[in-house]
Amino acid sequence: MAKYKVVVTDSEYTSFEPEKDVFSDLDVELVFEQCRTEEEVIEKCRDADALLNQYAPLGTKVIEALDNCKVIARYGVGFNTVDVAKANEKGIVVSNVTDYCLDEVADHAMALLLASARKTVLLNQNVKAGEWDFNAAAPMYRLRGSTLGLIGFGNIPQNLTKKAQAFGLRVIAFDPFVPEEMAGELGVELLELNEVCRESDYISVHLPLNARTEKIISKDQFAAMKETACIINTARGPIIDEQALIDALRKKEIAGAALDVLEKEPVEKNNPLLTMDQVILNPHAAFYSVEAEQELKRKSAQNIADVLNGFFPKYLVNREVEDRLSLETKY
Structure with a gap:
């Protein structure tokens, strides 16, 4: 059994090679879901150590139900899918990628x-x-x-x-x-x-x-x-x-x-x-290029890898958790 469970809550991607490459040195089970509701996220992700999230809602109910989660990594710049205040309460790191597109x-x-x-x-x-x-x-x-x-x-x-x-x-x-x-x-x-x-x-x-x-x-x-x-x-x-x-x-x-x-x-x-x-x-396409997508996926996964390795990620959204967690500064 893997040491860590990382769940992709939902995505529009067809390949996950960048994520797999980043996690190759970690004992990670990478699970792929297509959650559309908070209830589905709770059902599929309750025991996850980390979440990779695109559009699935991660509101108060979801975060309260995450028993093991250490980090939520957003595929993107925005983080409006995540109840950051509740994540702060539970000591869950929230990350994004601010410079990929x-x-x-x-x-x-x-x-x-x-x-x-x-x-x-x-x-x-x-x-x-x-x-x-x-x-x-x-x-x-x-x-x-x-x-x-x-x-x-x-x-x-x-x-x-x-x-x-x-x-x-x-x-x-x-x-x-x-x-x-x-x-x-x-x-x-x-x-x-x-x-x-x-x-x-x-x-x-x-x-x-x-x-x-x-x-x-x-x-x-x-x-x-x-x-x-x-x-x-x-x-x-x-x-x-x-x-x-x-x-x-x-x-x-x-x-x-x-x-x-x-x-x-x-x-x-x-x-x-x-x-x-x-x-x-246009269908929410401004962010897209082959290169930007690969960069986003790699950096999002690296945010999770950093936390699982005991470091704060480079792209930390909720700096309020810095005083609460015993993670080291890497960047």
Whole structure:
């Protein structure tokens, strides 16, 4: 019998070679599940020493039921699937990977911005439907000289800033946790949220999802935007009040949206966004590249291996447990 049981609570992956390679020097039984509910997680993971988690909910009930768990490792940057406060109470380490897809998400946001500006998706659909007419994309405005507003100014939007500036875009941002000096070094002016909404031609969302940021983009923000503005979201769907977005699009308060994430995923068949030509929808794909996926899987597994070997992981979410656990600092 293996010394440790590591359970993958759920995943969309077809290969787990990076995880197996990381765990090769440990006496680990690696178990693969596809849990969709808290009840399923409790049933399958109650005796696990560690969890690798993608989307399965790890709320209060789940964490209370984890009798042996030492570490929960998220496949991703966000950790909104995990009740971190309850993990703190039980002395369970929570980890993520903050730096595996910086270029991928920034590139995807830029691609959605360009597709919105040049209306390439609409034109492609029209040509394939037999319509050969560039006027179908009218009005179309020059990109150079436009303003990109960033909601959040962490690693990914800072990466995006350099790409956008190369296209001649002025970049402004809202982020109350970023010093003006640091933003200024990148040529970015920090403004209040509604000021960014008023001044921007394109708005790109890059916030983590938490109680403060859920539906932070809602009626007031859409009302402040230009009628020609387009909003882009490669972060988390619930950051935008989706019904308020739908209403703003219907009333033509804004010109369009390009969304890689939605409030409910996969998209529901009756979602009005599916019928709107001015909306581009992607299936939560911004993070993906072959290289990024391999890096994510390796680093997520290494977070677990570190804890099982007696160390705090490099990507520690809940530093509140540092004083409670007898783990050593490695990084």
